Each structure stands twice: as structure tokens, then as C-alpha cells.
Amino acid sequence: DAKTTQPNSMESNEEEPVHxxxxxxxxxxxxxxxxxxQLPSQGPEYVIHGLTSNVxxxxxxxxxxxxxxxxxxxxxxxxxxxxxxxxxxxxxxxGGGADGLTFGKGTHxxxxx
Amino acid sequence: EAGVAQSPRYKIIEKRQSVAFWCNPISGHATxxxxxxxxxxxxxxxxxxxxxxxxxDSQLPKDRFSAERLKGVDSTLKxxxxxxxxxxxxxxxxxxxxxEETQYFGPGTRLLVL
Numbered sequence: 140d141a142k143t144t145q146p147n148s149m150e151s152n153e154e155e156p157v158h159x160x161x162x163x164x165x166x167x168x169x170x171x172x173x174x175x176x177q178l179p180s181q182g183p184e185y186v187i188h189g190l191t192s193n194v195x196x197x198x199x200x201x202x203x204x205x206x207x208x209x210x211x212x213x214x215x216x217x218x219x220x221x222x223x224x225x226x227x228x229x230x231x232x233x234g235g236g237a238d239g240l241t242f243g244k245g246t247h248x249x250x251x252x
Numbered sequence: 253e254a255g256v257a258q259s260p261r262y263k264i265i266e267k268r269q270s271v272a273f274w275c276n277p278i279s280g281h282a283t284x285x286x287x288x289x290x291x292x293x294x295x296x297x298x299x300x301x302x303x304x305x306x307x308x309d310s311q312l313p314k315d316r317f318s319a320e321r322l323k324g325v326d327s328t329l330k331x332x333x334x335x336x337x338x339x340x341x342x343x344x345x346x347x348x349x350x351x352e353e354t355q356y357f358g359p360g361t362r363l364l365v366l
Contacts, residue, residue: 171353182256182343182357183295226294230353237308239285240355242294 143227148247151217159212159246161227166207171230173240174201174212176223183226183242186212222250254278256358258344264364270332273361277325277346283307285355286319286329287343295343301327331363339365 144162151157163172174186187194187201189210194201200213214221226245232238257276265271277284282303287295298317300308303324312319316335321327331338341360347353 173353180359182345182360183355184357185354188353224294233308235307236302237300239287239297239300239308240295242296244292244294 142241143229143243145225145227145243145246147244148249150249150251152251153219154216157214157217157221157248159214159225159227159248160209161211162209163227163229164208166229167231169232172201172203172207172210173228173230174199175226175228175240175242176221177226177245178220178223186225188230217248217250219250219252222248224248256344256346256356258342258358258361260361261359262362262364264366265334266366267336268333270330271334271363272328272330273342273344273363275327275329275344275358277327277344278348278356281346281348281356282324283347284321284327285345285347286327287345287357289341289343289360291340298329334363334365336365339363 171188171190173188175183176186177183187196187199189201202211224245224247226242228240259274284301286298288298289295298312299319301321304321319329341362343360345355345357347355
């Protein structure tokens with residue numbers, strides 16, 4: 140399965156922007172880049188996804204490198220509620236439509252008040 | 253819209269006992285997934301259903317784990333007999349179909365095997 144590399148942890152201050160990096164050098168042309176986050180004692184929650192172009196939604200922005208070998212999740216103004224583990228995942232559709240997500244260990248984002 | 257429901261939320265059993273977890277996906281979602289999340293790790297896919305058929309169970313330890321989705325709606329995951337290493341959070345997720353790119357996760361069932 141295609142793999143991603145993320146820092147184990149990052150720390151930021153409340154109300155400041157946060158840039159979470161992800162490397163995926165083995166990405167193939169049809170792999171979508173997905174980001175999920177997991178708050179303490181909850182199931183993962185979808186954040187954003189993209190293929191080639193940068194994407195924006197109400198939660199975050201996703202910046203994708205031109206060669207697609209890396210991407211950055213941007214939280215424009217972090218709050219304490221954004222403290223979570225953030226997972227960068229390559230969504231791969233395998234034979235028969237199997238598309239279960241392959242999670243790594245993610246980045247533990249700590250927000251300081 | 254109601255989210256993915258799971259029960260029980262917590263379960264404590266002794267090794268070699270049996271346990272079952274239940275999941276009710278979002279209404280109308282054809283695809284259902286079970287994941288296992290061991291403490292400190294990301295979730296790992298166990299099985300994927302499309303309606304009531306299995307799409308992927310390559311990572312399901314079939315000697316002790318089984319899952320079913322008889323009517324294409326609710327699903328049950330069973331462990332029999334449980335081992336200490338099965339202590340984990342069991343997450344259920346659903347999506348509307350295979351082309352839907354977002355999975356919606358339930359709160360999980362936290363299992364402790366003593």
C-alpha cells in the first residue's frame with residue numbers, strides 16, 4: 140500500500156495558523172490525498188481531500204505539491220478544539236472496489252492557549 | 253442526519269471468552285467498514301462490506317474473528333475466543349458507495365481483555 144510520512148508531533152499556539160506536512164513519494168496518479176483527524180476518545184473525522192489542485196473547505200485548506208509527492212494541511216486559525224491526531228492517507232481503490240483506508244501513526248497536534 | 257451508531261461503548265472480558273460488537277451505519281450507506289485501533293496506533297482495516305457482500309477481509313484474523321451484515325444494514329463483529337492482544341478500540345465506518353470518498357466513523361467500542 141502507498142505510504143505516507145508525517146512528523147510524530149507538532150505544537151502551535153491558539154489562534155495561529157498551523158501547517159501539517161505529509162510526504163507521499165510513492166503516490167500514483169489515481170491516488171487521492173485524504174486527511175482525517177481523531178479527537179481524544181472519538182472516531183476519526185474527515186477533514187479534506189484532494190487529487191492535484193489545492194482545496195479549501197470550512198475546516199481547512201490542502202496544499203498539494205506540483206509533483207504530488209508531498210502535501211500540507213493548513214488550519215488557518217487553530218483553536219483548542221483542533222488538538223487531535225491528524226492522519227494523512229492515500230486513498231487507493233484496489234481490486235473489487237476495496238478502498239479501506241491505511242492509517243499511519245499520524246501527527247499529534249498540541250495547541251497551547 | 254444521525255451518525256454511525258455502535259454498541260456497547262465499553263466491554264471488559266477475560267481471555268478465551270467471546271464478545272460481539274454491533275454497528276448501525278448512516279441510513280442509506282451501502283459500504284460498511286470495521287477497523288481495529290490498538291493504543292498508540294492508527295486504525296487498521298479488518299473487513300469491508302458492500303451491501304451484504306464482503307469486499308475485503310484480507311486482514312481479518314479469520315480463526316477467531318467473524319463479521320456479518322445479513323440484511324445489508326446493521327453489522328456484527330465477533331471475537332471467539334478473545335486473546336489479550338485483542339484489547340483495542342473497534343471502529344465502524346460507513347460510506348454511501350464505493351465512489352464516495354468520505355468515510356464516516358462511529359465512536360468505537362473499547363475492548364479490554366484480561
